[in-house]
Amino acid sequence: MFQRILVANRGEIALRVIRACKELGVEAVAVYSQADRDAPYLELADRAICIGKAASADSYLNIPRLIAAAEVADVQAIHPGYGFLSENPQFAEICRSCNFEFIGPPHEAIRKMGLKTEAKVIAAQAKVASVPGSDGAVNSEAEAIRIAKSIGFPVLIKAAAGGGGKGMRVCRDEASLPSSIQAARNEAEAAFKNPSIYLEKYIDRPRHVEVQVLADHHGNVVHCWDRDCSLQRRHQKLVEEASASLPIEVRRKLGEAAVRLAKTVGYTNAGTCEFLVDAEDNFYFIEVNARIQVEHPVSEEITGIDLVKQQIRIAAGEPLPFTQDDVKSEGHAIEVRINSEDPEHGFRPSAGRITDLRVPGGPGVRWDSHARAGYSVPPNYDSLVGKLIVHAPSRPEAIARMRRALDELVIEGIKTTIPLHKAIFRHKDFIDGNVDTTWVERVLMPPKAG
Numbered sequence: 001m002f003q004r005i006l007v008a009n010r011g012e013i014a015l016r017v018i019r020a021c022k023e024l025g026v027e028a029v030a031v032y033s034q035a036d037r038d039a040p041y042l043e044l045a046d047r048a049i050c051i052g053k054a055a056s057a058d059s060y061l062n063i064p065r066l067i068a069a070a071e072v073a074d075v076q077a078i079h080p081g082y083g084f085l086s087e088n089p090q091f092a093e094i095c096r097s098c099n100f101e102f103i104g105p106p107h108e109a110i111r112k113m114g115l116k117t118e119a120k121v122i123a124a125q126a127k128v129a130s131v132p133g134s135d136g137a138v139n140s141e142a143e144a145i146r147i148a149k150s151i152g153f154p155v156l157i158k159a160a161a162g163g164g165g166k167g168m169r170v171c172r173d174e175a176s177l178p179s180s181i182q183a184a185r186n187e188a189e190a191a192f193k194n195p196s197i198y199l200e201k202y203i204d205r206p207r208h209v210e211v212q213v214l215a216d217h218h219g220n221v222v223h224c225w226d227r228d229c230s231l232q233r234r235h236q237k238l239v240e241e242a243s244a245s246l247p248i249e250v251r252r253k254l255g256e257a258a259v260r261l262a263k264t265v266g267y268t269n270a271g272t273c274e275f276l277v278d279a280e281d282n283f284y285f286i287e288v289n290a291r292i293q294v295e296h297p298v299s300e301e302i303t304g305i306d307l308v309k310q311q312i313r314i315a316a317g318e319p320l321p322f323t324q325d326d327v328k329s330e331g332h333a334i335e336v337r338i339n340s341e342d343p344e345h346g347f348r349p350s351a352g353r354i355t356d357l358r359v360p361g362g363p364g365v366r367w368d369s370h371a372r373a374g375y376s377v378p379p380n381y382d383s384l385v386g387k388l389i390v391h392a393p394s395r396p397e398a399i400a401r402m403r404r405a406l407d408e409l410v411i412e413g414i415k416t417t418i419p420l421h422k423a424i425f426r427h428k429d430f431i432d433g434n435v436d437t438t439w440v441e442r443v444l445m446p447p448k449a450g
């Protein structure tokens with residue numbers, strides 16, 4: 001096992017990794033930008049190193065500074081968390097060439113999966129169906145029109161290098177295709193410095209279902225079952241559940257598909273295969289997230305596996321201590337993301353000082369957060385303040401538990417998404433499991449007329 005690990009991230013996930021290190025008897029070295037100087041996660045690390053100014057480019061996205069911190073602290077491995085550099089193949093490669101173990105997949109696998117068009121080619125090799133669409137990038141208008149007609153409108157134009165819900169556009173007819181493509185290219189160039197786009201059939205009201213996988217360096221690959229992340233706003237997840245409440249045969253097939261994909265691309269460590277599921281429970285691969293995800297706790301709750309500790313053990317060369325048959329899916333878990341956002345202003349991020357914070361407790365309740373009373377949420381980074389997770393024997397009991405826990409949770413001083421979650425957990429459609437990826441914007445918060 002490693003003696004010391006650098007946590008190349010901040011906030012909630014930095015704390016999550018520090019906690020895993022403590023339980024493994026590994027020293028955790030935290031990094032921080034000047035904006036995070038007073039962040040509570042630093043107090044829980046064995047050491048904290050300032051890596052630069054508030055701007056991410058000067059700190060959490062700055063590879064030379066992170067490598068310098070790793071050298072100064074004399075660590076053996078680097079955990080990238082999620083976001084920031086976690087899916088940057090160059091960072092993974094540089095870590096390893098500087099003799100630091102990167103706690104994540106091989107850089108070749110990150111590179112291949114980072115381009116969604118390439119990921120679809122690998123899915124085909126693994127005999128996993130993708131959403132019908134173009135074979136790779138679309139280079140001309142004529143080609144786009146031909147493909148769109150063959151798969152049928154509406155189509156979705158997606159950025160090959162896309163992520164975080166950016167660079168996607170629905171196009172409903174041939175007439176608007178050229179202008180939509182141009183707009184999508186501009187958006188992709190601005191967001192990802194890569195104007196490459198491709199086409200997919202736009203699946204009507206799908207569910208977003210994903211499968212957690214773990215793969216060691218000894219050829220063992222297992223899935224840790226499925227999560228439903230259909231509740232989204234602007235393609236950003238709000239609520240995640242495990243399991244995805246699908247028939248067991250479909251769940252098994254999804255798990256097997258994810259394992260085949262991971263094996264085909266030579267994946268190791270933790271990762272997620274994302275799928276869209278239509279009304280008939282057909283599933284279509286959309287992409288791989290080559291990192292630990294925000295919503296990993298719901299899979300931990302139903303399987304009893306500590307995914308972050310497994311990531312560290314895998315990186316240290318240990319074989320998985322269980323087989324697929326040992327990974328059971330028990331009960332139902334739900335996570336809600338508590339973001340500091342202002343509902344009166346289009347849910348834009350709202351920074352500020354938390355004046356009071358009272359967290360829920362009791363059976364089956366977990367609170368993963370770096371925040372506490374007196375902490376000021378800096379305006380520089382994403383708006384996640386904490387994750388409230390519940391686990392119960394069944395979905396109805398988990399919903400009742402989440403309602404109870406949301407009522408206990410008090411955050412004062414900043415605006416948060418708590419009222420939105422309370423509305424979701426009271427809504428009949430959600431209780432009945434009658435939701436899809438368009439539900440929040442279509443039913444719960446339709447745009448105001450005019």
Ligand code: ADP
Pocket residue numbers: 131156162163164165166200201202203204206208232235274276286287437
């Ligand atoms: P990103 O990497 O930007 O998160 P994804 O490919 O994972 O993009 O898609 C994000 C979300 O966009 C999905 O969860 C789903 O809600 C929606 N989406 C993506 N592809 C399609 C599609 N072909 N049809 C309908 N919705 C889609």
